Amino acid sequence: MTSPIAAVTGAGSGIGAAIARELARRGHRVVVTDVDVDAATRVAEEIDGVALGLDVTDPVACDEVVHEIFERFGTLDVWVSNAGISKMQRFLDVSPGDLARTFEVNTYGVFYAGQSVAREMVARGIRGCIVNTASMAAKQGRVPFLSDYVASKFAVLGLTQAMAFELAEHGIRVNSVCPGFVATPMQERELAWEASLRGMEPGAVRQLWINDTPMKRLETPEDVARVVGFLVSEDAAFVTGEAISVNGGAFMD
Numbered sequence: 001m002t003s004p005i006a007a008v009t010g011a012g013s014g015i016g017a018a019i020a021r022e023l024a025r026r027g028h029r030v031v032v033t034d035v036d037v038d039a040a041t042r043v044a045e046e047i048d049g050v051a052l053g054l055d056v057t058d059p060v061a062c063d064e065v066v067h068e069i070f071e072r073f074g075t076l077d078v079w080v081s082n083a084g085i086s087k088m089q090r091f092l093d094v095s096p097g098d099l100a101r102t103f104e105v106n107t108y109g110v111f112y113a114g115q116s117v118a119r120e121m122v123a124r125g126i127r128g129c130i131v132n133t134a135s136m137a138a139k140q141g142r143v144p145f146l147s148d149y150v151a152s153k154f155a156v157l158g159l160t161q162a163m164a165f166e167l168a169e170h171g172i173r174v175n176s177v178c179p180g181f182v183a184t185p186m187q188e189r190e191l192a193w194e195a196s197l198r199g200m201e202p203g204a205v206r207q208l209w210i211n212d213t214p215m216k217r218l219e220t221p222e223d224v225a226r227v228v229g230f231l232v233s234e235d236a237a238f239v240t241g242e243a244i245s246v247n248g249g250a251f252m253d
């Protein structure tokens with residue numbers, strides 16, 4: 001039997017890289033995509049995958065990457081829209097440019113890539129899976145200094161449901177995963193921002209996040225990746241339109 005083909009965006013770092021590794025471990029051939037091609041290449045080399053540059057804010061590039069995957073492999077079974085950005089600042093200080101950039105990557109990127117993938121899956125009769133990386137901040141706005149990010153990630157949950165609803169008749173499942181405080185390069189940047197905005201040391205902010213997590217540790221990228229592995233597996237064959245929290249209890253809904 002040939003391996004199923006999976007592609008992950010923003011997979012050169014953090015959670016996306018862990019998802020790429022987990023899907024490879026579960027027997028997928030993985031296409032590692034990122035706007036940072038060198039980072040994607042490093043991850044792809046580890047897992048005998050394929051690296052492709054992709055800026056998810058460019059709908060034409062999304063189409064091209066999806067077509068290239070079909071040309072190389074003849075199929076595409078799993079797509080994970082994981083690329084995302086954050087910049088911490090007070091709501092009062094967010095500029096129109098910063099707001100637009102956050103939405104371009106976190107929301108439009110998921111929309112564009114989802115369209116490119118779903119169009120091909122529908123046209124070819126592929127009963128595939130799509131997972132969107134949202135956030136704990138997609139379910140609650142009680143998050144400091146991330147108002148634009150919160151808005152962009154709430155939108156991802158609505159989009160996930162709308163995609164799941166329309167694509168169900170084609171046998172395509174669409175779900176979101178909602179991580180909490182995950183130790184990645186994004187988190188390192190947020191630690192520095194939040195420390196400076198609160199006038200605290202980064203270590204003290206890290207401890208606040210741990211205190212806020214009933215399971216009393218920071219989340220690992222692998223914690224998220226294993227749940228994505230479940231969502232794209234046959235074990236989740238009747239799960240669609242869901243937003244699965246993976247946060248050690250930091251937010252329960």
Ligand SMILES: NC(=O)c1ccc[n+]([C@@H]2O[C@H](COP(=O)([O-])OP(=O)(O)OC[C@H]3O[C@@H](n4cnc5c(N)ncnc54)[C@H](O)[C@@H]3O)[C@@H](O)[C@H]2O)c1
Nearest residue numbers: 010012013014015035055056083084135179182184185186
């Ligand atoms: N780290 C956390 O605590 C946390 C919590 C909840 C949700 N998330 C979400 O998880 C996802 C991954 O975050 P991470 O912590 O691994 O971040 P990260 O910064 O470590 O990795 C993000 C990757 O996305 C890539 N990227 C950025 N802009 C892109 C674009 N326009 N097109 C394609 N790739 C692009 C970057 O090059 C990078 O490799 C994001 O959607 C983030 O919002 C993270």
